[in-house]
Amino acid sequence: MFELIRGCQLLYGIGRKIIVSAVLGTVVGLAQVAVAPVVMAADTPQSLSDKVRAAVGDKLEDGKKGTDKKTDESLVKASTADGISLTDVPPVSAALEDQLNQERLAEEAAAKALVDEQKAEEDHNRKSFKRASEGLMPLSPDQIRAFMQKLESTQSASVAPSSGTPKGEVKVASLSLDPGGDPPQINLSPGFVTTIDIIDQTGEPWPIADVGVGGNFEVTPTQAGSHVVRVVPLTRVGTGNLSILLKDLSTPIIFRLSTGGSTFHMRFDARVPQIGPNAKTPLIKYRRTGPVAGDAVISMVLENAPPKEAKRLKVGGVDARTMAWQIGGKVFVRTPLSLLSPAWNASASSSDGMTVYEIGDAPVLLMSDNGAMIRARLLREETNDK
Numbered sequence: 001m002f003e004l005i006r007g008c009q010l011l012y013g014i015g016r017k018i019i020v021s022a023v024l025g026t027v028v029g030l031a032q033v034a035v036a037p038v039v040m041a042a043d044t045p046q047s048l049s050d051k052v053r054a055a056v057g058d059k060l061e062d063g064k065k066g067t068d069k070k071t072d073e074s075l076v077k078a079s080t081a082d083g084i085s086l087t088d089v090p091p092v093s094a095a096l097e098d099q100l101n102q103e104r105l106a107e108e109a110a111a112k113a114l115v116d117e118q119k120a121e122e123d124h125n126r127k128s129f130k131r132a133s134e135g136l137m138p139l140s141p142d143q144i145r146a147f148m149q150k151l152e153s154t155q156s157a158s159v160a161p162s163s164g165t166p167k168g169e170v171k172v173a174s175l176s177l178d179p180g181g182d183p184p185q186i187n188l189s190p191g192f193v194t195t196i197d198i199i200d201q202t203g204e205p206w207p208i209a210d211v212g213v214g215g216n217f218e219v220t221p222t223q224a225g226s227h228v229v230r231v232v233p234l235t236r237v238g239t240g241n242l243s244i245l246l247k248d249l250s251t252p253i254i255f256r257l258s259t260g261g262s263t264f265h266m267r268f269d270a271r272v273p274q275i276g277p278n279a280k281t282p283l284i285k286y287r288r289t290g291p292v293a294g295d296a297v298i299s300m301v302l303e304n305a306p307p308k309e310a311k312r313l314k315v316g317g318v319d320a321r322t323m324a325w326q327i328g329g330k331v332f333v334r335t336p337l338s339l340l341s342p343a344w345n346a347s348a349s350s351s352d353g354m355t356v357y358e359i360g361d362a363p364v365l366l367m368s369d370n371g372a373m374i375r376a377r378l379l380r381e382e383t384n385d386k
Contacts, residue, residue: 166262168266171267172271173271174271175270177272183241183255185256186242186268189259190235195267196228196231198227198272199269200276201272201279208222208226211229213231213257217231217233217238217242241257242254253270253272269350301356302350310325317374321335330358331359335354336354338367339359342360363377364376
């Protein structure tokens with residue numbers, strides 16, 4: 001009986017040590033648990049019966065197996081904590097798998113919601129820009145062009161004169177210093193400058209001493225010694241006059257001013273029928289045999305607008321700047337060159353250097369181009385100049 005009680009005590013001690021070694025889960029505990037049963041078995045008295053020894057041996061084997069199993073689990077946990085997996089990972093439970101799936105679905109839903117939010121913001125910005133552009137600029141490009149064309153047409157129709165933009169002209173006129181002569185009329189237009197150029201009968205500038213204007217017109221101040229006057233009308237429709245006093249000429253030059261017509265003079269060359277202070281001595285003395293009324297024909301030829309009855313003559317040996325017409329029994333040559341032969345009956349020059357010579361019927365002309373002598377030939381044409 002005593003031996004049986006002592007064997008139970010031994011078994012109880014062995015089981016207690018096995019539990020302690022499993023809880024600690026260390027190699028030291030494993031060694032203690034493994035050595036303790038052997039020591040206890042070695043100390044077992046020889047007086048125990050064979051049955052008690054067999055029972056004690058079975059218990060020791062079971063405890064050793066349990067201790068080895070728990071020790072293996074402790075080693076697995078310890079190795080896993082150290083980052084080294086010695087055995088296969090046990091399968092995940094269904095609850096944990098559901099939780100992981102729910103977290104994954106939640107992350108996907110959050111990413112999709114973020115993308116949808118960005119798309120919605122871009123769509124909102126695009127629609128807002130469209131509404132703003134339509135509010136500020138509701139018309140299409142074609143409608144804007146049509147509107148601008150209509151506006152320009154309306155503005156063009158509202159500008160005087162009603163016939164449209166006036167036509168600009170360049171005129172060369174010979175002035176009359178007779179008391180009973182009508183002063184020449186200069187046509188002007190609002191928004192345009194008319195330049196009046198005063199020259200003598202040789203085409204040289206005649207200096208202006210003083211200028212006076214009547215009416216609603218603006219006259220640019222003339223510099224000392226200048227021969228040019230610029231006039232601008234200040235109203236759409238109006239009339240007035242301009243008085244110019246020339247140097248060394250006691251008779252003032254009078255012009256009538258008119259604005260509001262369909263044409264205007266861009267440049268008006270006024271030729272005074274006298275020799276001015278800047279005149280150059282001609283190579284051949286000027287002589288006059290025809291009537292004074294011939295001045296009108298010379299002025300028309302000088303403007304390159306001969307009368308309808310004029311017949312155009314071909315001029316050979318010179319460039320196209322030299323032209324000639326036959327009017328009745330007279331020949332008029334318009335050229336920038338100096339005529340040396342034959343002698344002319346009358347001549348007139350403009351401020352641009354062009355000169356008209358009235359000569360008789362001569363087939364050959366001897367001319368000078370800056371000192372170089374040129375021979376020109378006149379040939380008749382059957383066609384009239386229109």
